[in-house]
Amino acid sequence: MCGIVGGVAERNVVPILVEGLKRLEYRGYDSSGVAVLDDQGQIRRQRALGKIKSLEARINEAEHKLAGHIGIAHTRWATHGVPSENNAHPHVCNNQVAVVHNGIIENYQKLKQKQLELGYRFTSETDTEVVAHCVAEQLKHQPNLLKAVQTAIQKFEGAYALGVMSITEPNRLIAARKGSPLVIGVGIGEYFIASDVSALLPVTQNVIFLEEGDVADITRESLQIYNQSGEPVEREIRVSNLSSAAVELGEHRHYMHKEIFEQPQSIIDTLEGRITQDHVLVNAFGNKAEALFKDIQQVQIIACGTSYHAGLVAKYWFEDIIQLACQVEVASEYRYRNPVIQDKTLFVTISQSGETADTLAALQQVKAYAKKHSLSIPTLTICNAPESSMTRESDLVFLTHAGPEIGVASTKAFTTQLVSLALLLTSVGKVKGSMDEERETVIVHGLQKLPGLVQTALSHEDIIMQIANGFADKQNALFLGRGTMYPIALEGALKLKEISYIHAEAYPAGELKHGPLALIDESIPVIAIAPHDDLLEKLKSNLQEVNARGGQMIVFEDEKSDTSSDGTFTVVKTTTNVGRITAPITFNIALQLLAYHVALIKGTDVDQPRNLAKSVTVE
Structure with a gap:
């Protein structure tokens, strides 16, 4: 979905923002834009329909150079309003507040009506514009931009990741997230925000993953994060193991082609440390895995798209090989149909990003139901993103180790999901005694041959x-x-x-x-x-x-x-x-x-x- 990049630094951030947008192109978009506070403390903005190269051309052709030490940028995937320059982010209110947003403000129509009554003018069809106006309105009543944003987000229903800046405080960038991912890049005398670590790799590998409800107050000299209760908190700085080279095309014409041919290595990486010569290591699913697997009586898999297809394959495996009932359902249907949730069910969510909205919501729904009714429903997420929302919500996590997947059409993520599900099948069968050592060894040996089999398939x-x-x-x-x-x-x-x-x-x-x-x-x-x-x-x-x-x-x-x-x-x-x-x-x-x-x-x-x-x- 939409991609966010922002930064505050001693250097001109525009080239960094544009490069970050390019690295988020894989998320899908129809327009893009950049806004900065210039040396006079005024908001300057460029937006364009189509590819990032169109935005770059606008920036390069502008009469006055677009430059600033603080800025925000965005790639938009249309939800409210058609793809157009007017609907592209950043959105600006009264030349005072600029905002970029990923997510959906579900009550935007109600907020918009109130803002029209207050005299605010709308120039787009988007839900995001109400965010800019809401922050601007709160600035009339709050002592600073941080408090204005913290107050404004209390009025929003739905999901958001936000980057906000204002001429009232030209060295301050506010970031907030609820339901949509946002990460902070930590540099030397500079900070950046992005929807995805890949956008930050050219400037830093030191990152902080904001948690649900977090608001970050960012200047060049300092970073303070507040939780959803408004209390100051510390979030761990992690060193990303991604590299810029990992998201480069190399000799391949397209990322999809590159990722298809990376699959033998992705399989090797997914198996590494999870199997021995003859056996699967159950604790690869977590220290509690053996105890949780022992008591389960059925499996429920929830996913979307390609991940759903991986779950369908696993259903055949679970029921055929270890005779364990397995149901598979599309997350967007499951979460809205009042499903019967049985005790002692292993609830498995599968997602490349770990942020898929319907799958995450289904996971949260099941957890709440299990708690309310005192049911034993252990949750497991299989995904490719170690710091995603689903990994934080689940009892057990299994990372696919596919590496960055840039092409929209999933390839190596699907393959590694199937490998992960094969390991899950074998682990559950082993723990429950429905798979003997001989069968376990056969499966493990088959998985060890898999990179070579895939390489042979690629040769055609x-x-x-x-x-x-x-x-x-x-x-x-x-x-x-x-x-x-x-x-x-x-x-x-x-x-x-x-x-x-x-x-x-x-x-x-x-x-x-x-x-x-x-x-x-x-x-x-x-x-x-x-x-x-x-x-x-x-x-x-x-x-x-x-x-x-x-x-x-x-x-x-x-x-x-x-x-x-x-x-x-x-x-x-x-x-x-x-x-x-x-x-x-x-x-x-x-x-x-x-x-x-x-x-x-x-x-x-x-x-x-x-x-x-x-x-x-x-x-």
């Missing part, structure tokens, strides 16, 4: 590029799979539609006769996944049904599967010697490459597809 890129050429004039595609390959088919369809804008659907192959077969003709490519497993013969029958109706069959198969003996299918021998755990992970790699190369053929924006954001931190 040239063949997949040739297949992608056939999608140049396609507008629809159908993905088929059975068992764990059905969620992988769902993920493959999602990837294709996300970045190539081709309408793609996925079905269990056995459902063809119940409707999807009506779509089949010579114009629609049908992509099937054919591992060498117990369902292979049934899948072959399904594929012949497609073939008989003129469908264009593309099959990613195990070397032993032999789905087409007459040569009418386009077949990619993707892998071999895979098991129930490693098969879905390995076959997914080919679908990622297919989506990427089809997007290249279609000429779309691979890393920043239209209308999408990387981190969905609002509903």
Whole structure:
């Protein structure tokens, strides 16, 4: 979602703010802007629709150089109001207060009506403008900007991360967060704020993660943080282990391509310290994991998008391999349908960012319900962000160690989520006695082979590029799979539609006769996944049904599967010697490459597809 950068320093902050915005581009945006207090203590602002390069051009072409020692900047992803320059942040009230905001002020209409009655003029359609006016109004009654912001935020319902500055105190920057992430970068004689650590890497690796309800009072000389009760607090300064190089493209054309090829290493990093030669280490999920896993009677997984697909794969694993009931649900549905929450349920949330709004809200809802009804519902978060909101809310945390993922379409985060869920499955089975040592060893050995299997799958890129050429004039595609390959088919369809804008659907192959077969003709490519497993013969029958109706069959198969003996299918021998755990992970790699190369053929924006954001931190 929207990205925030701000800073107060002895040097001109404008180049730092613009570079920070570039490093937040992956979050998704439609406009951007920068505001600074100049040497005369006046607010100066530039905004632009489109890419950051458009904002840079505005700054460079301005009659007067945009410069200042304190400033705020923003990339906007439209929620209230269409993408336009007027709706772009920062928003300014009476040339006195400037604000950037990530989140949604749910009661903005009520606040706006009162502010109109007070004579405030609105120049945008956004909810954020009420924040600027509210702070300006409080400055009439409060002794300083800090108190004005602390009072103003009491009036807001919803979620926000805020950066606020005012001409009344030209060396002071106020930051606040509730429901949306915000981090402070600590330099020498300077401080910065951002939505994401990656935006701060060019200037510092020393960071402070603001907690829910925190307000930070920042000058060049000092930093004081107040909790939601208004009490001064100390927050730990952490040294980020990210590097600038980790978020650079290197030799790759797009971040998505880079991240697809980083997956063997990401798997190695996720497994490191979590397994021995033959066993999984249960305490990798936390010191309390063994005690909590022992008593659970079922698993409930909550996630969104790609993470939801990872959960669907895990459902097959839990119920098939260790006979433990597992339910999987989309977070945005779960949190609003009054679900039946059973005692002794392991509640698992999955999120790349650890800030996904619906998933976080579902986690908080379940915790509150468990406390109210005295239920034993241990919570576990699987995510890629160590200081995210979900990691702080959960009893247990398992970090995927995927490294920075910049491309909006998730690749290595999904793969490492599946690896993490395989480790969870094995740990729970081991603790509950539903998995013997022999099965545990087989799974561990399979995971150890996985980086090599993925590397082999990546070696088929040239063949997949040739297949992608056939999608140049396609507008629809159908993905088929059975068992764990059905969620992988769902993920493959999602990837294709996300970045190539081709309408793609996925079905269990056995459902063809119940409707999807009506779509089949010579114009629609049908992509099937054919591992060498117990369902292979049934899948072959399904594929012949497609073939008989003129469908264009593309099959990613195990070397032993032999789905087409007459040569009418386009077949990619993707892998071999895979098991129930490693098969879905390995076959997914080919679908990622297919989506990427089809997007290249279609000429779309691979890393920043239209209308999408990387981190969905609002509903």
